[in-house]
Amino acid sequence: MNLTGLLSREWRALVRNRGAVLNPMAFLFLAVMLFAVGSPVSDNETARYGGAMLWLIVLLTNMLSLDSLFRRDFDNGVLEQVLSTAQAPFMVVLIRVLVQWLGTGLLITLLAPLLCLLLGLPSEAIFTSMLALLLGTPALSLLGAVGAAMTVGFSRGGILLGLLVLPLFLPVLVFGASAINQAVLHMDATAPLAWLAFISMLALSVGPLAATLGLKISLQLQ
Amino acid sequence: MGGHGLYVWLAYGATALVLVGNAYAVRRARVRQLQRLQWGERLQAETQDSQTE
Amino acid sequence: MGLKEFWHKLGSPRWFYQISLPWVVGFGLAALVLLAVGFVWALAFAPPDYQQGNSFRIMYVHVPAAMAAQSLYIGMGVAGFVLFVWRMKLADVFITACLPFGMLLTALALFSGGVWGRPTWGTWWEWDGRTVSTLVLLFLYIGIYALREAIVDTELRGRASALVAMVGTINIPVIKYSVEWWHTLHQPASFTLTEKPSMPPEMWLPLLVMVIGMYCFAAHNVLSRMRMEIIERESGTQWVRALVSGQRAAG
Numbered sequence: 001m002n003l004t005g006l007l008s009r010e011w012r013a014l015v016r017n018r019g020a021v022l023n024p025m026a027f028l029f030l031a032v033m034l035f036a037v038g039s040p041v042s043d044n045e046t047a048r049y050g051g052a053m054l055w056l057i058v059l060l061t062n063m064l065s066l067d068s069l070f071r072r073d074f075d076n077g078v079l080e081q082v083l084s085t086a087q088a089p090f091m092v093v094l095i096r097v098l099v100q101w102l103g104t105g106l107l108i109t110l111l112a113p114l115l116c117l118l119l120g121l122p123s124e125a126i127f128t129s130m131l132a133l134l135l136g137t138p139a140l141s142l143l144g145a146v147g148a149a150m151t152v153g154f155s156r157g158g159i160l161l162g163l164l165v166l167p168l169f170l171p172v173l174v175f176g177a178s179a180i181n182q183a184v185l186h187m188d189a190t191a192p193l194a195w196l197a198f199i200s201m202l203a204l205s206v207g208p209l210a211a212t213l214g215l216k217i218s219l220q221l222q
Numbered sequence: 223m224g225g226h227g228l229y230v231w232l233a234y235g236a237t238a239l240v241l242v243g244n245a246y247a248v249r250r251a252r253v254r255q256l257q258r259l260q261w262g263e264r265l266q267a268e269t270q271d272s273q274t275e
Numbered sequence: 276m277g278l279k280e281f282w283h284k285l286g287s288p289r290w291f292y293q294i295s296l297p298w299v300v301g302f303g304l305a306a307l308v309l310l311a312v313g314f315v316w317a318l319a320f321a322p323p324d325y326q327q328g329n330s331f332r333i334m335y336v337h338v339p340a341a342m343a344a345q346s347l348y349i350g351m352g353v354a355g356f357v358l359f360v361w362r363m364k365l366a367d368v369f370i371t372a373c374l375p376f377g378m379l380l381t382a383l384a385l386f387s388g389g390v391w392g393r394p395t396w397g398t399w400w401e402w403d404g405r406t407v408s409t410l411v412l413l414f415l416y417i418g419i420y421a422l423r424e425a426i427v428d429t430e431l432r433g434r435a436s437a438l439v440a441m442v443g444t445i446n447i448p449v450i451k452y453s454v455e456w457w458h459t460l461h462q463p464a465s466f467t468l469t470e471k472p473s474m475p476p477e478m479w480l481p482l483l484v485m486v487i488g489m490y491c492f493a494a495h496n497v498l499s500r501m502r503m504e505i506i507e508r509e510s511g512t513q514w515v516r517a518l519v520s521g522q523r524a525a526g
Binding site: 160 | 359410411412414417418425426428435438442446449450
C-alpha cells in the first residue's frame, strides 16, 4: 500500500484537471460578488447574514466540486479497475477526498479573510471564520463524497446529489454560521466550533467507507 | 377556545386526515393488488383451459 | 423459539406473511382505541396551558408525529444495516414499507409545528435546532424516495437505500443534541423516555396515550405495507398464487 504514491498520483490528476478546482472557485467568487452587490442590507447589517451566506456559498461550491469527483474515472472504467484490484479501496477513496478537500475546503479557508471582507463581515470574525471553515469543510468533502458515489452512475445525477447531500450538510451550515455569528457579536464561539470538529470526525469515520460501498453499488448499476 | 380554535382544529384535522387517509390508501391498494393478481390467475387458467381443449 | 431461530425464520417472506396477520390486526385495534381516546382526551379534557392557552393542545399531535417520524427513519437505518450484514430481503421490504408513512408524518410534524407556532409565538416558522432537524428529516426521506425512483433493479435499489438510510440515521443524533445546546425559540424537549417530564400527569398522560397510539398505528401501517410488498415480490410463487386463488374462490 503505497500511500505517498497514491497521494502524488491524485495530486497530479488534480493539477492536470485544473478546471475541476477553478470552476467551483470561480463560482465561489461570483456568488460572493453577487451577494455583496445585490444585497439590499446596509453595511452594519451584512455582518448578521454574512456568516450564513458564506457557509451557504461554500456548501454550493462544494456540491459543484463533488459532482465531478468520481465521474470521469467512472466513465472511463478506471474506477472499476482500481476498486477491484486495490488492496484497500477505502484508502483510495480517502486519498481522493483528501485531495478534493485541498482544492476546495482548504483553499476556501485560506481565502477566508478576503471572503469575509467581501461579505461585509467585521475583522474580528476573520479568525473564527477561518477556524470554522478549517474544521467544517472536511465534513463537507467527506459526506459529499458519499452522495457523489451514490449518484455517479446517473446522467442527471446533479439534482439527486444535492438532495442526498443537503441533509448531511445542514448541521455543518448551522454550526458554521453560528460560529461566525458568535464571533461577530464578540461572544465565545467554542461550542459551535467543537461541534464542527465533532461532525468532521464523524464524517471521517463514516464517509470513506460509505462512499466506497456506494461506488460498488453504482458500478453494478451500469 | 380562546381564539386559538382554528389552529387547533387545523392541526388535529390534518392529523386525522393523514391517519385515516393512510389507512384507507393501504386498504384500497391491497384490494387493487388482490384484484390484479386474481385477474392474472384467471387469465392464466383460461389460457390453460383453451390449450387443453 | 429462540432468537437465533427467529432470525433464521425472518429469511422467509412467506413465514413472515403468515405470522404477521394477528399483529396487524392487533396493532390496528390498539391504534384505533388509543388514538380515539387520545384525541378526545387531548381536545376536551386535558387542561389548557397556563401560558399558551388552548394552542398547547397541538402538542398532542405534533409530538407523536415527530417522534414516530424519527423512529421510522431510525428503523430504516437499522434495517439498512441488517440488509448489508445479513442480506435479509425482509429488511428491504421493511424499508419500502416505512417510507410513505414516514414522509407523511414528517410533513405533518412540520405542518402542526407551524400551526402551533403561529398563535403561540407569532411565527409559522423559525430557524432553530428542532425545526431544522425536522426539515432535515424530511429531506432524508425524500432523498431515499428519489433514489429508489431512479434505480430499477430490486437488489441494488435495496442496497442503495440501505446505505443512505444508515448514513442519514447517524445524522439524526447530531441534530438531536443541537437542541440542548441551541438557545432558541423552540421549547426544550418536554417528553423523553428516561427523564421525568416537567409537566403534571394530567398533561403528559394524554400525550403518552397519543404517542403509543401513533406508534401502534405506524406499526399497523408498516406491517400492512410489508405484507403487500411481499405478495407483490413473490407474486409468481406457488404459495401466493394459491392464496390469491383461494381468496377468489372464497369471495
